[in-house]
Every structure is written in structure tokens, then in C-alpha cells.
Amino acid sequence: MNWTVDQLQAFVTAAHLGSFSSAARQLNKAQSRVSSAIANLEIDLGIELFDRTPRYPVLTELGAQMLPEAEFVLAQCQRFDSRAQFAAKHDVISLRITMDEALPIETTSTIFTLFGQKFPHVNLVITSGSRDDVANAVAKKRADIGLMLSSTVLPMDVEFESLGYFKKILIFGMSHPLAKFETVSRTQLQGHRQLVLCNRSGEGREDAFSPNHWYIDSYYVICDLAVQNQGWAMVPEHIADSNWFAKHIHVRSCDQMFSGTMLEVGVVKRNGHSMGHIEKWFIEQLKDLIAK
Amino acid sequence: MNWTVDQLQAFVTAAHLGSFSSAARQLNKAQSRVSSAIANLEIDLGIELFDRTPRYPVLTELGAQMLPEAEFVLAQCQRFDSRAQFAAKHDVISLRITMDEALPIETTSTIFTLFGQKFPHVNLVITSGSRDDVANAVAKKRADIGLMLSSTVLPMDVEFESLGYFKKILIFGMSHPLAKFETVSRTQLQGHRQLVLCNRSGEGREDAFSPNHWYIDSYYVICDLAVQNQGWAMVPEHIADSNWFAKHIHVRSCDQMFSGTMLEVGVVKRNGHSMGHIEKWFIEQLKDLIAK
DNA sequence: TGTTACTATCCGAATTTCGGATAGATGAAG
DNA sequence: CTTCATCTATCCGAAATTCGGATAGTAACA
Known part of the structure; x- marks a missing residue:
């Protein structure tokens, strides 16, 4: 040769x-x-x-x-x-992004398309997992940036930066006792089981409102259980609206009921990890999309 | 750069x-x-x-x-x-093979596997079609060698070389009038419709034995019609035995009945096209497989 | 037949490539 | 701490290659 x-x-x-x-x-x-x-x-x-x-x-x-x-x-x-x-x-040839599986795919997939057009020479590695997986992957350097819903507990060596908020809505199954009411009160809710998100390890729970509650580590499992009338839950709007669940659950507005009806979404990155302008571009795009 | x-x-x-x-x-x-x-x-x-x-x-x-x-x-x-x-x-980097769709796939696919092992650097282009397609593809230089059942009419500029024979057998549908007989005579056959192979253009027919006959350009269509009791036919054994038809047709031996119960199979190549030793190897393998 | 545009080949200058030699540095061993 | 083996970068001159220009032969075309 x-x-x-x-x-x-x-x-x-x-x-x-x-x-x-x-x-x-x-x-x-x-x-x-x-x-x-x-x-x-x-x-x-x-x-x-x-x-x-x-x-x-x-x-x-x-x-x-x-x-x-x-x-x-x-x-x-x-x-x-x-x-x-x-x-x-640019000092970068690949970018590893990991994201919470609860994020709306429509949003992120358009970003990846844009990304491919703008940076055709950068390899993307996209992984997803539960909220714990996301933070851990970033902490353990398996990913460069993570995209996740806010969590009260984070590994030591990563930091969270807010990007915006998703609306949370109240849902329950079609045959749930509350389904027959047009509006529901806080007291009524407290009388039924609440399905609340927690981490995979069972820690880092969201605040349970009803004394009667189950902790579950995935919004999808929560919705599944809600469909089967096992309780009510507060979940991100886009998940309740997704094709899997939309036709099998009741949705009630609950703005006046809870203060924490918004779910914070943001990026996690390693402490002190200075972002290149590719990462910055990515995060800017995310902010734009979430603001819409 | x-x-x-x-x-x-x-x-x-x-x-x-x-x-x-x-x-x-x-x-x-x-x-x-x-x-x-x-x-x-x-x-x-x-x-x-x-x-x-x-x-x-x-x-x-x-x-x-x-x-x-x-x-x-x-x-x-x-x-x-x-x-x-x-x-x-070897003077070759790719070999284009086209074959009659009526050929048994088990046979040819093993050859291609062998070929890939023996000549990993040669690109294979495999196409298939009716018997006319095969001869024409070779004549028009869309393929280097063709594999087909014998045909009485061939384009001017290709030649046919025999490789061996497939046995032909007599078939008819489960509810066909002849199905109730253990053996059938020539006279009986002549009393019913025969399904005979022809070319796509309608020419180049095999000899029709029964005065009552249909000409059809594909053995698969012939078998389909036989299944629906539309007539009897002589078809290659491997087609009648294939999963599609085996359970829906009657098979009768007919060795003593016709002289032309064997179907010639062979390669077509362009006139004067001298074969490299890759092509020769391929044809040798085919002969071996068909002989079995 | 002359013209044009093409390719192969030759040529000398300029550049690069090549292996060896050398010097500095590092880690292991004594 | 010293010695030694082994590593890498750099320098060097000979050898090889690359480079563009010039030339000659040839095919197409007017």
C-alpha cells in the first residue's frame, strides 16, 4: 500500500x-x-x-x-x-447528553435535529434514564450534560441550572371515585390515595399531599396506575397528554389548589466544568423551546 | 489536508x-x-x-x-x-447474478454464503425475475451470469449451458376430479385442463399435452391455480414441496407418463464472454448442489 | 492540412524523506 | 543517590521524491 x-x-x-x-x-x-x-x-x-x-x-x-x-x-x-x-x-468532537425519560420527546428530538444541522461534525451520544440516572451519569463522567426535572437531592459534584418550568396537572382514572365530580376539593383529594414521585432509591420524594400515598419512581408508572384507578397524581402536562394515556385518564385543572404545580426543568453539569460554546448553544436552544 | x-x-x-x-x-x-x-x-x-x-x-x-x-x-x-x-x-471486483424466481432458494442461498467466505472482496449483486427477465438482463449487460430453467427461445446474444436437471412432478388440487384416483392415465389427463408454463410475452411455451390448457408465465401462479382446482400441471418438485403449496395439492408420480419430466437448469452468459475463475467456481458449486 | 487540445515523458531544481546519531528526560533497580 | 535502560525530540547529510515546465506524439475537428 x-x-x-x-x-x-x-x-x-x-x-x-x-x-x-x-x-x-x-x-x-x-x-x-x-x-x-x-x-x-x-x-x-x-x-x-x-x-x-x-x-x-x-x-x-x-x-x-x-x-x-x-x-x-x-x-x-x-x-x-x-x-x-x-x-x-472547538476542542470537542462528541457531546454526551443524558436526559430524564419523563421529558417530552417532541421537544428534545427537534433540538437534536437542529444540532445535527449546525454541528455536523460532532458525535452525539444520547442516553436516557430515571432522574437519578441522569445526575449520576453526569457525576460519573458518563455524560457531559444532563437534562432533568428538578430534584431535591443531587450528587455532591454536580450543579443544577434552571431552564424553565413545566405545568403539572391533576389526573385520575376514568372509573376513579373522583371522576364523577366536575371539580374536586383538597379535602376530597386527601380522602384518596395519591401517587407521588420519588427517586429510584426511594429517597428524594416530592411532598405528599394526601396522607394516603404511594411513592413511585417514574411518571409513566404513575400514569399507568392512575389509568387503573389506583389513585390520583400530579404529573407533567405533556406526559398525561401523551398518546399512551390521554384517552384513559381524567384531567382536572388544579391551579388554585396547589402552589407547587409547576415542575422545574434544568440542566445538570459537573461542578466547575466550563462549557464550550457548543454546550452553551444547546442549552440556549432548550431554554427557547421550553419557554414556548 | x-x-x-x-x-x-x-x-x-x-x-x-x-x-x-x-x-x-x-x-x-x-x-x-x-x-x-x-x-x-x-x-x-x-x-x-x-x-x-x-x-x-x-x-x-x-x-x-x-x-x-x-x-x-x-x-x-x-x-x-x-x-x-x-x-x-482476478480481473473482477463485482459479480452480478440474476436468477429465475422459480429456483429453490435454499440451494442458492447456501452458495452465496460460501461465495462470501471464499471471495470476501467481491461485491455480489443478486437480482431475480421471471425466466425472460433473466435472459434479458444478461443480454443487456445488467447481469454477468444468469441462472434459469431452460427456455426454447433465448435472446440472440446469450448462450445457455446446462447444469443439471430438476425433476418435474404432476400436481392438482385437493378437490380436483382426478384426486380420487390413485393413479391417472394420459387419457384422463387429456380430459382436464392443463396449466402450462410460458414466457412473459406469451411465447416460448412448453409443450401442452392436453388440448384443454392455459398458458401462465409463472410456476407459482400455476401452483396457486392448481390449489384452487383449476387444472393439473407439471412443476418442479421443489416448488410443489414448498411450504406455500405442499399441504394443498396432490402429487402423483408420472415417470412412466412423460418423457420430458425433467426440467433443465443452466446458466446463461453473453456470447463470447469468457468467464473468470470466480464465475467458474460459482458454476461448479451450482453443479455440485444440483447434482445432490 | 493546419489547428487545437490532449497525454506521456523527460528534466533539473527544490523539497521531502529517510535512518542514524545525539542529547535530554524519566522511571526502575541497585 | 547513582546507574542504567529506555524513551522522545531534534539535528544532520545523503538519497529519493516531488514539482512545474518543456517537449513530442496523437487524436479530433474544421
Whole structure:
């Protein structure tokens, strides 16, 4: 393997333009260079790429078969190079994002699309998990930034920055005793079981309002149980509205009932981890989207 | 983009071995070459790949992120090269095979598996179609060799070479009038509709035995119609035995009844197209498999 | 037949590549 | 603490290669 990328370049452009001379002009090289570059490539590969008997060189059968291969290799080389140039400028080549599975996918997926357009050379690693997983992944350096709903307990070495709020709403199943009332009072709620979010470890609970309550570590499980009339709950609006649950639960406004009806959402990052402008861009986009 | 494949090679092996010197030994180069190769690569990419302050150089964060990229590019270069070496030797880099859809898939798929093991550098293009499609694809240079059941009419510029024979058997539907007989005579058959294969254009028919007959261009359609008791037919054994039809049709031996109970199978290739030894290998394998 | 545009080849200057030698540095061993 | 082995960066001169220009031969075209 003695050929160079330049030789591949000469081969590919000559094949496209159909002439060594024009290839030389396009590549800003002397014509003799393109000629000898291709000749040397042919020697090295052991393949005659062009038939030179006609006026303009024409690809041989094997040459035509090797052309797409060469184009592919060349493209990979260029991708490698531009990625390196990018990394040299921005000091980053991949960004690992982890997010709470309770976040609305519509929101985040549009961000990733934007991200891919704006930073085509950056690898994204997207993981998701429960709220604990998110904070831990950031703390343990398995992720660069995390996206999660606010939690009262956080690992020591990460910090939380608020981005905005999601509205929480009151839900219960179709056959739940409260379903027959148009409005419900605080007292009525206290008479039934509340489904409250907690961490995976069972700690870091939200405040339970009803003395009768279950602690559950996932909003999705909570909604599932609500569908089966096992209790009422306060959950983020987008989860109750999702296709899985929307038709099987009752929704009641409860603005006047609780103060903490808003759920804080924010990013977690390692303490002292200074963010590059890619990370900043990402967080700005998130703020915009959540504000809507 | 000014770096060379050699520099990538030096980077990758040095990263793996953890030392420039050992990389130089493995690559049969002077140590100074590896050192300067990597230094030049770093300059060209604008990235510091190794941290040289410790005893042994250790990858920087960016260097670690670029390593798999470099490995990938290198692997593509080597693949390109070995494929070229192969093509130089065998004059082929891809083989386009087209086959009659009536051929037993079990047979051919094992051949393709073998082929992939024996010639990992050859691209396979596999298409299938009716018997006309096969011959035409070869004639029109859309395929290199075709695999089909014998046909009385072939395009001018292709030739047929016999590989072996498939047994044909007599079939009819479960409720067909002939189903109640253990054996059937030629006269009985002539009293019922025969389903006969023809070309897509309606020409190139097999000989119809019964004066009452339909011409159909696919054995699968023929079997379908037989299942629905629309007539009797002579079809290749493997088609009648296939999962689709086996339980819905009656099979009768008919060796003593017809002389042409064998169906010739063979390859078609362009006139004068001299086969490389890859094509020969392929055809040999086919002969072996069909003989079984 | 002359003109134009193409390719292969030759050539000398300029550049790069190559391995060896050297010097400084580091970690292990005594 | 000293010695030693081994590492890396750098320098060096010879050798090889690369580079663009010049030239010659050739095919298409008017």
C-alpha cells in the first residue's frame, strides 16, 4: 500500500471530468503531475484504470468498478480531516447528553435535529434514564450534560441550572371515585390515595399531599396506575397528554389548589466544568423551546 | 489536508502500543520517523494527539476521540487496497447474478454464503425475475451470469449451458376430479385442463399435452391455480414441496407418463464472454448442489 | 492540412524523506 | 543517590521524491 490520498484525488477528479488536463486545472497542479499520479496509482494497485487509446482517457471496466470505492475512501479522508479541523477549533468532537425519560420527546428530538444541522461534525451520544440516572451519569463522567426535572437531592459534584418550568396537572382514572365530580376539593383529594414521585432509591420524594400515598419512581408508572384507578397524581402536562394515556385518564385543572404545580426543568453539569460554546448553544436552544 | 496514510498508521499503532519506539519497531521504521510523522500529523490536524510529559506518551482527550476515527479511515484505506490487489489478480471486483424466481432458494442461498467466505472482496449483486427477465438482463449487460430453467427461445446474444436437471412432478388440487384416483392415465389427463408454463410475452411455451390448457408465465401462479382446482400441471418438485403449496395439492408420480419430466437448469452468459475463475467456481458449486 | 487540445515523458531544481546519531528526560533497580 | 535502560525530540547529510515546465506524439475537428 504505497499510494497517497493525492493520487486518489487525481484519479477521482480525472474520472469525473473525463480528462487529465482539466483535472490538473481544477486541482491546481501541473498536468504532468496528474498524469504521473494516476500512472503511479495504477502501478501500485496493479490495475489499469484508464484506457488511453482514445482522445480522452476513458475508464476501463475495472477502473469503473474501483471508482466508487476510491470516492468512498476519499470521502472518509475528507470527513476525518474536517472533523479534526472542527475539533481543533472547538476542542470537542462528541457531546454526551443524558436526559430524564419523563421529558417530552417532541421537544428534545427537534433540538437534536437542529444540532445535527449546525454541528455536523460532532458525535452525539444520547442516553436516557430515571432522574437519578441522569445526575449520576453526569457525576460519573458518563455524560457531559444532563437534562432533568428538578430534584431535591443531587450528587455532591454536580450543579443544577434552571431552564424553565413545566405545568403539572391533576389526573385520575376514568372509573376513579373522583371522576364523577366536575371539580374536586383538597379535602376530597386527601380522602384518596395519591401517587407521588420519588427517586429510584426511594429517597428524594416530592411532598405528599394526601396522607394516603404511594411513592413511585417514574411518571409513566404513575400514569399507568392512575389509568387503573389506583389513585390520583400530579404529573407533567405533556406526559398525561401523551398518546399512551390521554384517552384513559381524567384531567382536572388544579391551579388554585396547589402552589407547587409547576415542575422545574434544568440542566445538570459537573461542578466547575466550563462549557464550550457548543454546550452553551444547546442549552440556549432548550431554554427557547421550553419557554414556548 | 496534507497528512498521509503513513502518518495515520504511525498514530494508530503508536496509540495501541503506547510508545513511539515500539511502533517504529513494529512498522520497520526509524524511531525518528514515527516521532516526526506524528508531530507533523498533529500540526496538520491542529490537534495535540499525545501528551509527551510522562515517560510514555499518552493520548490527550482529543487524541483519544480522534483515534477511532483514524482507525476507521485506515481500515477503509486497507480495504480499498486489498480489494484492488484482488481485482488486479482476478480481473473482477463485482459479480452480478440474476436468477429465475422459480429456483429453490435454499440451494442458492447456501452458495452465496460460501461465495462470501471464499471471495470476501467481491461485491455480489443478486437480482431475480421471471425466466425472460433473466435472459434479458444478461443480454443487456445488467447481469454477468444468469441462472434459469431452460427456455426454447433465448435472446440472440446469450448462450445457455446446462447444469443439471430438476425433476418435474404432476400436481392438482385437493378437490380436483382426478384426486380420487390413485393413479391417472394420459387419457384422463387429456380430459382436464392443463396449466402450462410460458414466457412473459406469451411465447416460448412448453409443450401442452392436453388440448384443454392455459398458458401462465409463472410456476407459482400455476401452483396457486392448481390449489384452487383449476387444472393439473407439471412443476418442479421443489416448488410443489414448498411450504406455500405442499399441504394443498396432490402429487402423483408420472415417470412412466412423460418423457420430458425433467426440467433443465443452466446458466446463461453473453456470447463470447469468457468467464473468470470466480464465475467458474460459482458454476461448479451450482453443479455440485444440483447434482445432490 | 493546419489547428487545437490532449497525454506521456523527460528534466533539473527544490523539497521531502529517510535512518542514524545525539542529547535530554524519566522511571526502575541497585 | 547513582546507574542504567529506555524513551522522545531534534539535528544532520545523503538519497529519493516531488514539482512545474518543456517537449513530442496523437487524436479530433474544421
